[in-house]
Amino acid sequence: xxxxxxxxxxxxxxxxxxxxxxxxxxxxxxxxxxxxxxxxxxxxxxxxxxxxxxxxxxxxxxxxxxxxxxxxxxxxxxxxxxxxxxxxxxxxxxxxxxxxxxxxxxxxxxxxxxx
Amino acid sequence: xxxxxxxxxxxxxxxxxxxxxxxxxxxxxxxxxxxxxxxxxxxxxxxxxxxxxxxxxxxxxxxxxxxxxxxxxxxxxxxxxxxxxxxxxxxxxxxxxxxxxxxxxxxxxxxx
Numbered sequence: 001x002x003x004x005x006x007x008x009x010x011x012x013x014x015x016x017x018x019x020x021x022x023x024x025x026x027x028x029x030x031x032x033x034x035x036x037x038x039x040x041x042x043x044x045x046x047x048x049x050x051x052x053x054x055x056x057x058x059x060x061x062x063x064x065x066x067x068x069x070x071x072x073x074x075x076x077x078x079x080x081x082x083x084x085x086x087x088x089x090x091x092x093x094x095x096x097x098x099x100x101x102x103x104x105x106x107x108x109x110x111x112x113x114x115x
Numbered sequence: 116x117x118x119x120x121x122x123x124x125x126x127x128x129x130x131x132x133x134x135x136x137x138x139x140x141x142x143x144x145x146x147x148x149x150x151x152x153x154x155x156x157x158x159x160x161x162x163x164x165x166x167x168x169x170x171x172x173x174x175x176x177x178x179x180x181x182x183x184x185x186x187x188x189x190x191x192x193x194x195x196x197x198x199x200x201x202x203x204x205x206x207x208x209x210x211x212x213x214x215x216x217x218x219x220x221x222x223x224x225x226x227x
Binding site for chain 2: 006009034036041042043044045046049090100101102103104105106107108
């Protein structure tokens with residue numbers, strides 16, 4: 001079985017400050033990890049993924065995420081938040097051995113960046 | 116190039132009515148999924164397909180059926196709608212492998 005947890009329903013940061021959105025996962029094998037962003041009344045958009053290799057993954061819009069196997073975490077980070085980053089963020093996981101390539105999503109974290 | 120197109124975008128049903136959501140993709144993706152999104156619960160997989168003529172159950176399949184007669188289309192049917200099926204439904208496609216998902220714009224369904 002595979003699962004993912006996003007412990008924070010909402011994260012508030014001031015514009016220009018660094019932001020972190022937390023994600024922890026559970027899989028029986030090796031994980032494929034993803035971050036997606038959702039703007040109002042839209043489908044989700046891909047931000048970044050970890051498959052293998054360097055634990056620090058860089059993605060779209062200046063976001064990055066660090067894979068930590070010992071802590072089973074994949075936190076999303078950005079050095080300097082923008083008001084336009086305000087959105088709903090989803091972490092997702094897939095077990096490498098998952099035959100249907102099915103992703104399991106976390107409950108989402110709403111990021112609010114204030115001017 | 117339209118990507119993933121869902122119809123209808125909005126629908127209101129009465130309890131017990133039936134309906135079909137249509138998903139069409141023009142990217143030649145093998146994998147197609149139907150997810151539902153509910154507040155605080157993230158996205159939950161209803162059914163999926165790994166290729167034309169194949170379907171499989173996801174996490175929450177009860178009350179839904181699907182068909183994939185053509186590679187580009189994935190239909191989600193509600194046989195007898197219930198208020199618990201009020202949700203936003205997303206059709207999602209993927210090439211496969213270490214997949215990046217492509218989402219449709221969503222279909223908002225309300226069951227009274």
